[in-house]
Amino acid sequence: MYHSFEVDGVDHTLWLSASRHGYRLHLRDEVIAPVAFTQRSESSGILTIAGQSEPVRFVIEGELIHLHIRGTTRTLRYIDPLRSHAAGNNGACPLVARAPMPGMVVAIAVSPGDSVSAGTALMMIESMKLETIIRSPQDGIVERIHVKENENFEHDAALVTLSKEGF
Amino acid sequence: MQQLPFDTVLIANRGEIAARIIKTLRKLGLRSAIAYHEIDARTPAVSMADLAIQITGSTPIASYLDTGQIIAAADQARAGALHPGYGLLSENAEFARAVTDAGIAFIGPLPDTIELMGDKIRARNFVQSNGFPVAICVTEEDDPATFASRAQAMGAPLLVKPSAGGGGKGMRIVRDLNTLEAAIEQARSEAGRYFGDARLYAERYLEYPRHIEVQVLGDCLGNLVHLFERECSVQRRFQKIIEEAPSPALSQEVRARICDTAIRIARAANYRNAGTVEFIVSGDDFYFLEMNTRLQVEHPVTEMITGLDLVAEQIYAAAGRELAFSQSDIVSNGHAIELRLYAEAPERGYVPTTGKVLLLEYPNDVRIDSGIMQGQHITPAFDPMLAKIIVHSPSRMESALRAHRAVRELVLLGCETNADLLARIVSDEAFLGGHFHVGYLEQNPHLAAGNFAAGMSAFLASAALLTRPVRDSADAVPELHSALGNWRN
Numbered sequence: 001m002y003h004s005f006e007v008d009g010v011d012h013t014l015w016l017s018a019s020r021h022g023y024r025l026h027l028r029d030e031v032i033a034p035v036a037f038t039q040r041s042e043s044s045g046i047l048t049i050a051g052q053s054e055p056v057r058f059v060i061e062g063e064l065i066h067l068h069i070r071g072t073t074r075t076l077r078y079i080d081p082l083r084s085h086a087a088g089n090n091g092a093c094p095l096v097a098r099a100p101m102p103g104m105v106v107a108i109a110v111s112p113g114d115s116v117s118a119g120t121a122l123m124m125i126e127s128m129k130l131e132t133i134i135r136s137p138q139d140g141i142v143e144r145i146h147v148k149e150n151e152n153f154e155h156d157a158a159l160v161t162l163s164k165e166g167f
Numbered sequence: 168m169q170q171l172p173f174d175t176v177l178i179a180n181r182g183e184i185a186a187r188i189i190k191t192l193r194k195l196g197l198r199s200a201i202a203y204h205e206i207d208a209r210t211p212a213v214s215m216a217d218l219a220i221q222i223t224g225s226t227p228i229a230s231y232l233d234t235g236q237i238i239a240a241a242d243q244a245r246a247g248a249l250h251p252g253y254g255l256l257s258e259n260a261e262f263a264r265a266v267t268d269a270g271i272a273f274i275g276p277l278p279d280t281i282e283l284m285g286d287k288i289r290a291r292n293f294v295q296s297n298g299f300p301v302a303i304c305v306t307e308e309d310d311p312a313t314f315a316s317r318a319q320a321m322g323a324p325l326l327v328k329p330s331a332g333g334g335g336k337g338m339r340i341v342r343d344l345n346t347l348e349a350a351i352e353q354a355r356s357e358a359g360r361y362f363g364d365a366r367l368y369a370e371r372y373l374e375y376p377r378h379i380e381v382q383v384l385g386d387c388l389g390n391l392v393h394l395f396e397r398e399c400s401v402q403r404r405f406q407k408i409i410e411e412a413p414s415p416a417l418s419q420e421v422r423a424r425i426c427d428t429a430i431r432i433a434r435a436a437n438y439r440n441a442g443t444v445e446f447i448v449s450g451d452d453f454y455f456l457e458m459n460t461r462l463q464v465e466h467p468v469t470e471m472i473t474g475l476d477l478v479a480e481q482i483y484a485a486a487g488r489e490l491a492f493s494q495s496d497i498v499s500n501g502h503a504i505e506l507r508l509y510a511e512a513p514e515r516g517y518v519p520t521t522g523k524v525l526l527l528e529y530p531n532d533v534r535i536d537s538g539i540m541q542g543q544h545i546t547p548a549f550d551p552m553l554a555k556i557i558v559h560s561p562s563r564m565e566s567a568l569r570a571h572r573a574v575r576e577l578v579l580l581g582c583e584t585n586a587d588l589l590a591r592i593v594s595d596e597a598f599l600g601g602h603f604h605v606g607y608l609e610q611n612p613h614l615a616a617g618n619f620a621a622g623m624s625a626f627l628a629s630a631a632l633l634t635r636p637v638r639d640s641a642d643a644v645p646e647l648h649s650a651l652g653n654w655r656n
Contacts, residue, residue: 003637005630008514008619016631016641023641025628032624037632043526043580047629056629057578059525065630066525070622071575072587076630078637101518102547104226106360127519127547130404131357150226152547154521 004079005065011079022048097134097160103127105147110160114142122160123147140164171486173247173272175200178212179237180252182538183554184462185212188250191478200244202237204230209543218244227548231255234262238269248272248485250478254550257461258285274485276440276460284436284458288330288368291455297435299428300454302447304370306330315351318369319344326372327351329358329365335405336361340372373449375604378402378456379414380445381429382469384480385438390490393426394469394477395499397443400605401592403517403615408585409592410465411504412472415563415601421451432458440484441466441477464507464552467536471503471559502563504570506589508577510551513588513615519551522582530576533558533569545582553584563601567593587617 004011016023022036032050039045047054047069057068065076106124110116116136123134123145140162147153175198178185185201189212192199201216204227213219220240224230231237232255241249249266251257257275260282266273275281284290288306295301305321307314308330318325327350329337337357339350351367359365382394398414399407417425429444432455443463445456466477475497483491510520527541537554539545545553556573560566571593574586591614592598597607608614631637 003631003634003640005627007623007626010619012623012627014627014631014637016637018641023632023638025624025631027624027627030624032628035628035632037629045629047625047632049625049628054625057526057528057580058629058633059580060633061525061581065633066580067626067629068526068578068580069625069629071590072622073578073580073584074626075580075583076626078630078634080636102521103519104547126360131353154547155518 006077006079007074025049095138095140095162095164096158097122097137097162099125099134099153099155099157099159100132101127102153102155102157103132104152105149105159106131108145108147108149110142110145112142112144116140116142116162125153125159134159136160136162138162138164171195171197171482173486174198175218175244175246176248176250176274176482177202177237177241177244177246177271178216178250178252179231180250180255180257181207181212181231182210182549183536183552184252184464184538186210186215186538187536188252188478189215191476191482194476195479195482197482198244200240200246202231202240206546206548209540211537211540214540220244234265237262238265238271241266241269241271246271248274248482250274250481251461253459253461253464258459260285272485274440274481276438276442280436280438281460284438284442284460286330287328287457288366290458293436294432294455294458297432299432300452302370302373302454302456304368306366306368308366314367314369315347318351319347321369321371324372324374325369327354327367327369329354329362329367331358331362331364331366335402338405341369373447375449375606377414377416377448377604378407378445379417379425379448379453380443380459380463381426382463382466382477383429383433383438383442383444384477384484384490385433385440385442386484386490387439387487388489389437390493391430391433391438392490392492392494392497393430394473394475394497396422396425397463397465397468399465400603401598401607402605403513403608407465408507408509409504409589409598410468410507411502411563411566412468413499413502416448418451421448421453425453428453428455441481464555465505467534467555467557468503468505471534471557472499472501473497474500501559501561502566503557503559504563504566504593506556506570506574506593507552507585508554508556508574508579508589509585510545510553510582511585512583513585514617514619517585517615519547520583521545521547524579525581526578527580528576528578529554530556530573533573553579553582556589564599567599588615591617 015026022034024033025035036048059066063078103125108123120136143163144161146158177200189199198217200218206227222230222236256262260278263273263278305317325341327339355365377400385391397412399410401409443459446453529535534557558569
C-alpha cells in the first residue's frame with residue numbers, strides 16, 4: 001500500500017515491504033534495502049539504511065514528524081490516505097485570505113459587508129521588519145475579519161473570509 | 168578590589184542577551200533582577216534571574232518599552248544599576264536620563280552621548296565636522312520639501328534610511344528612481360512605528376562593500392581603548408547573521424587606521440562604557456556609518472579574541488572604576504566566529520517561522536548564548552534570533568570547521584531555523600576564502616535555497632519507519648516476507 005509524506009510542499013510517495021532484515025523502502029524510482037530503525041530513547045534512535053547507521057533525533061507531533069539527521073533538520077507530514085480523500089477542494093467554499101507568514105496586523109482597511117475587487121487592499125501586516133499589504137484574491141464581499149489590529153498571527157492563519165458577490 | 172557601589176542590577180531586556188548578562192552578574196557576585204512580560208515567563212533569563220518582576224503592556228514589546236514600569240521594577244528590586252542590553256530602550260537617551268534621575272546607574276554611555284550618536288543624522292554630521300570620512304547623503308530635515316528631489320539628484324542606487332533606530336529596520340534600497348517616492352513613504356511609515364520618529368535620510372548605496380566595526384571601551388576618566396574590529400559582512404536584509412574577529416579582509420595597516428579612527432571618533436564624542444563604531448569598507452577606503460552606543464549582539468567574538476568579559480567591563484565603567492588595562496595590554500588571540508540562529512526559513516525568502524521547541528540539544532564544546540529552552544513557544548512578537556553559537560580557534564580555517572560541526576550538531580525540533588544555511592555558509596568556498604561583502608548572500612542564492620533533494624531518502628526512511636500505519640501495512644503481508652526470505656536462501 002502506498003503512503004505519502006509531504007516535505008516543504010512536495011509530496012513523496014513510498015511504501016515499505018517486509019524483508020528478512022527489517023524492511024525494504026520503495027521510493028518512486030528506487031528501492032533501498034534493508035532499512036531499519038532502532039529506538040534508543042524517547043527522541044533518539046539509529047536508522048540503518050543501505051548498510052549505514054545514522055543517529056536520528058526525532059519528535060512526533062500528531063501527523064508531523066520532526067527529524068534531525070546528519071546535521072540537517074526537516075519536518076515531514078504524514079498524509080493520512082483517508083483524510084486526504086475527504087478534503088477534496090470544493091469550489092463553493094468561501095474564499096479565505098491567509099497569512100503568507102507569521103506577523104502582526106498593522107491596519108485593517110475593510111469591514112464586514114464591504115464589496116471588494118481582486119487586488120483591493122484588505123489589511124496591512126508586518127512581519128519582523130517589513131510591511132506587506134494583503135490583497136483580495138478575487139471579487140467578493142468581506143464576510144468576516146478574523147484578526148484585530150495589533151494582533152499576532154501564525155503562518156497560514158485565516159485573516160479575512162470573502163464570499164462571492166451576488167450568487 | 169574595591170567593592171562596587173551597587174549589589175543588584177536590573178536587566179531591561181529579554182532573550183539571550185538577558186541570560187548572558189545574568190551569567191556575568193553571577194560571576195561578579197551581584198544579584199540579578201529582570202523585568203519581563205508574561206510571554207517570556209518560560210525563557211532562560213527569567214528562570215535564571217534572582218528576582219523576576221512582571222511588567223504588562225498592550226503588546227509584549229510595549230511593556231519592554233515602558234520606562235515607568237521598568238524604573239518601578241528597578242526600585243522594587245532595589246537595583247543600584249540597570250543594564251539595557253541591546254535594542255529596546257538601550258539607545259534611548261530619554262530612558263537613560265530617567266534611569267539616572269531615579270538614582271540608578273545606567274550601564275552605558277552618558278545620555279548626551281546617546282543623544283548625539285544614537286541619531287544617525289546628527290552622528291554623521293558630528294563625525295564629518297570632526298574631519299572623519301562619511302558617505303555622501305542628503306537628509307530630509309535640511310529641507311523636507313526637496314528631500315525626494317535632492318535624493319534623486321544623487322542617482323541610483325540609493326538607500327533610504329530612518330534617522331533613528333537600527334537593526335536594518337525601515338531601510339529601503341532604491342535601484343529605480345521611479346520607485347523612490349513609494350520607498351520614502353514606506354520607510355517613513357516603518358520608522359514612525361518602530362522608533363516613533365519618522366525622519367529619514369538617503370545615501371548613495373554601495374553594492375558590494377564590507378561592513379566592519381570597531382569595539383571601543385571607555386571609563387569615566389576619559390581613558391579609551393579599542394578591542395579590534397569585527398567583520399559583519401554576511402548579512403541578509405541588512406541584518407548580520409555571521410560575524411567574526413579578526414576580519415579576513417584588513418591588512419595590518421588598514422586595521423591600525425580603522426581602529427585608530429574609531430578611538431578618535433569615540434574620544435570626540437566623550438564616549439564612556441562599551442560602544443561600537445561601524446564602518447563601510449571598500450578596498451582600503453572606509454567611511455563612518457554609525458555608532459552603536461550599547462553592547463552589540465556580536466560582542467562575544469571580541470570577548471573570545473581578547474579574553475575580556477565586556478559586560479563585566481561595562482559594569483566596572485558604570486561603577487566609576489578606571490580601566491584596568493591600557494591599549495598595549497590588549498592582544499588579539501586566534502580567530503572567533505559567531506553564528507546567529509534565527510527562527511526563519513532562508514529557503515522561502517527568509518520568512519519568519521514559529522513553533523514550539525520540542526527538542527533542544529546544544530553542542531558541548533562551544534559557547535552558546537541562548538535565549539530559548541525546550542518547551543518554549545517561538546512567537547512572532549520579537550526579533551527572530553534564538554541563540555548564538557560562538558567558536559574560537561587558533562586559525563580562521565579551524566574556527567570555520569568548528570562552527571560547521573557545531574551548527575550541524577545542534578538539534579532544534581519544532582520550529583524551523585536557519586541552521587542549514589549557516590552550515591552551508593561556513594563551508595562555502597567564497598566564505599572560507601574570505602571573499603565576501605554585504606551582497607554575498609544576495610549574489611549566491613544557492614546558499615539560501617539549499618539542496619532540497621540531498622539525503623531525502625534517509626528522512627523518508629525514518630519517517631516511514633516511525634509511522635505506525637506505514638509499518639503496519641508492510642507487516643500485513645507476511646507471505647511476501649517469507650517468500651522473499653526463502654528466495655534469499
